[in-house]
Every structure is written in structure tokens, then in C-alpha cells.
Amino acid sequence: MTQPTPLARKAAPSAALLGQRMLSLVGDKLMATEALFRRELSSDVPFIADAGRYISEGGGKRVRPALLLLCARLLGHDSAEEVTYAAVVEFIHSATLIHDDIIDLAPLRRGRPTAQTLWGNHKTVLLGDWIYTKAMQLALEHGRVEVIRRLCAATLAMTEGELLVLDRLGAPDLSRDEYYQIIDRKTALLFAAACSIPSLIEPVRPEAGAALERFGRQLGLCFQVVDDLLDFTARESDLGKPVLSDLREGKLTLPLLLLLPRVPAGDRTKVETVLADRAFERVAAEEILELVAREGTLAEAESLAEAHAEAARRELASPLPGQVPTGGTNVR
Numbered sequence: 001m002t003q004p005t006p007l008a009r010k011a012a013p014s015a016a017l018l019g020q021r022m023l024s025l026v027g028d029k030l031m032a033t034e035a036l037f038r039r040e041l042s043s044d045v046p047f048i049a050d051a052g053r054y055i056s057e058g059g060g061k062r063v064r065p066a067l068l069l070l071c072a073r074l075l076g077h078d079s080a081e082e083v084t085y086a087a088v089v090e091f092i093h094s095a096t097l098i099h100d101d102i103i104d105l106a107p108l109r110r111g112r113p114t115a116q117t118l119w120g121n122h123k124t125v126l127l128g129d130w131i132y133t134k135a136m137q138l139a140l141e142h143g144r145v146e147v148i149r150r151l152c153a154a155t156l157a158m159t160e161g162e163l164l165v166l167d168r169l170g171a172p173d174l175s176r177d178e179y180y181q182i183i184d185r186k187t188a189l190l191f192a193a194a195c196s197i198p199s200l201i202e203p204v205r206p207e208a209g210a211a212l213e214r215f216g217r218q219l220g221l222c223f224q225v226v227d228d229l230l231d232f233t234a235r236e237s238d239l240g241k242p243v244l245s246d247l248r249e250g251k252l253t254l255p256l257l258l259l260l261p262r263v264p265a266g267d268r269t270k271v272e273t274v275l276a277d278r279a280f281e282r283v284a285a286e287e288i289l290e291l292v293a294r295e296g297t298l299a300e301a302e303s304l305a306e307a308h309a310e311a312a313r314r315e316l317a318s319p320l321p322g323q324v325p326t327g328g329t330n331v332r
Contacts, residue, residue, distance in 0.1 A: 026069040033065050033086040040087065040138055041131075051115055051127050055094060058110055063223065064089045064194045071212050072198035074323055081142050081201055088151065089194045091135035096158055098128040103162065104249050111240035146200050154193040161185030170250035172272045176257050183224040184217070191220030207321040215315035222308035228253035229301055232292060244285050247274050254304065256288075258297040267291055 023030065041052030065086035072082035100106075101114040102121055108114060116124040132155065139148055164182050168174050195216030199209025230239060231246050232255055239245075246253050252260075252275070260268055270283045270291070277283075292298050 022070060023066055026066065026073055029069045029072075029083055029086070030062065030066060032080075032083045033069070033090070034062070036083060036087040037090055040091070040134060043130075047119070047123060048127065048130060051119060051123075054118070055098075055115065058112055060090075060094075060110070062090060064093055064190060067191065067216065067219070068194040068197060071195045071216075072201070074212075074320065075198050075201075075205060075208060076323075077198055077201055079201075082198055084138060084141060085147065085197050086194075088135045088139045089190065089197075091131050091138065092151065092155055092158075092190065095128045095131040095135065098124060098131065100162065102128075103166070106241065106245075106249075108241045144200055147197055150193045150197060150200070154190045157185040157189045161187075165251065170275045170278075172252070172260065172268070172275055174252045174257065176254075179252070179254060179257055180221070183221060183228075187224040187227075188217045188220030191223065192216035195219070205321060208323065211315050211320055215312050218308045218312035218315070222305045222312065225254055225301055225305040225308065229255065229298060229305070232289060232298060244280070244288060247271070247288065248278060248280065250275055250278055254301040255292045255297045258300050259292055259295050262295060263291065 038053075038056045041048075041056050043049050043052065068086045068089055069082055097109065098115055101109055102116045102124055106114050107117050115127060119127075136148065136151070139151055161182050161184075164178070164185065168178060192213045193216070196209045196213035199205045199212055228246065231244060231253065234243065236242055242248070247256065252271075256271055260271060270287055273283045274280060274288065
């Protein structure tokens, strides 16, 4: 198995501590968000009730709700409204995962059987539709049209991103620009929406919202590049799915996009064979892992992720317009 890069090993403990510190700032709001998420996943339709309970018990990092709540705290908000929006973005994210798992025929999510594995595609497609609609219904409770507009734009972009993936599935000539178009739509724009939505809560702060949107977008790009790296470097027990799942599903991610132009034809053929087979039958996963280790493209992709993280940090390097002092808790 390919090992984490030196930078990843060095950064992991400090990043974990910083993450815990930041999450502690909104711990009570995260608990309220989780309670609302679970409550709103209920229905008098037995299948929705059962599936909703299964999804809510499946856990997850809740990154998007946490970011929304942290940005709300940065702007001095302390009400139930930001909790509602935090639950909404998690609803949207959950619906996206459900539909993605159907498209990818994924048997596992976070180490548990996916919804379509348990209930079949027909019911699960409708469950994803129900969760999307529930998200918008919940967001309407506070009557802020601009919030709905922003959430709809992010949701449309995610659907477009998935269509771009399907159009180029298995394509060995996927370009780096196409890759970034995909991850921007599928991941970064929902991050951007989550971070900027608190600026739409009264008193509205459009200047702060623009900076928070740029912050969220760069953070979302960083998040997705790192997530793609984990497909090469993490253990299956940590991922909750087999390593190199993206390649097995016909998707080229950044480490391989950086690799393909610089290796001999025989090595490119190995990657193309897996893309065509959708399986590691004629080529072993270890051969692909050896290629990226030999060419150093994991470290290169990690450097690009760090560049996005630094771009995000720069957006918060100075106090935002209308920012409430937080006792030195800004990200630096």
C-alpha cells in the first residue's frame, strides 16, 4: 500500500487538533443540527422512516454543516436559523451521495451497505428525490429567497458535475481542466454556498459573503483533491470501501492525471486497461500504486491541495466586513 506523503504525516496531528478546537466552538450548534437532521428524516411512509433512520445512523464528517456554523459564528449569529441551514446542506449532501452510489453501483458507503444495496434502485432514487425536496422545504422556513437561490445553484451544479463525469467515464484523455470543472461543480460550490449563506442572515453582509464564498470554494477544491488522494493512500478499513475505487469505476483523478503524460506507453496501458475493464483483473491494484509512488504524483497532488488551502486561508487573513471579534479564533 502506498504510504502517506511526509507532509501528510507531519500535518496530521496538528490538523486534527485544530479541527477539534474549531469544532468545539460550535459543538452545541452541531448537536442541534444533528437532532434536526434526524427529526426531519422521519416520515409516516414506512420505507422513508426506515431508510432515514439508516442514513442518520451512518454518521459522516458533517464538514459542510460545521463550516456553515463556523462562518455564522464568525459573523456573530447565534440563532436557530443557521442550525436550519446547516441541516439543509447536510440533506443536500446526503441526497447527492445516495444518487452517486446508485450511479456508481457502489456496494459500500462508510463501511456499510449502501441504500440501493438494501432497498434497490427504484426506491432509493425516490428517496434521494425526497431528501432533496425536504432540504428545500426546510430552507423555506425562514423565507430567504436568496438562500434558496444559492442552494438551488449549488444543487444544479452538482448534477451538472455528475453528468460531466458520466460523459467522460473511462476516458484516458481526461484533461486537468476537465477534472477541475468536475470537482468544482460536484464539491466546491456546495462548500462555497455553505460558507456564504450566513452572510444572507440579517443583517446581510454581501462583502463578507463574497470573501466567505471564495474561502469555501478553495476549501472545497482542497477537500476533494485530498479525498481523491485518500483513494490511493488510506486503508480500506478507513475508507469504508476498496482502495482505488475511483479508477475501478472509470474515473481518473489528479494523481493519475499528473502521471499519464510522463510515463511510457506500457505504463499508460496499465491504467487504460483498468479503465476499460472496470476491474483489477488483468492489472493488479498494486501495479497502479507502484506507478504513482515511483513518479511522485501523490506528493504533487498534495502540494496542489495545500495551494488551495493557502488560497482559502488568505481569504480570512484579514477581518471580514462586519465580522464579530472571536478572541483570536480565526484560521491563520
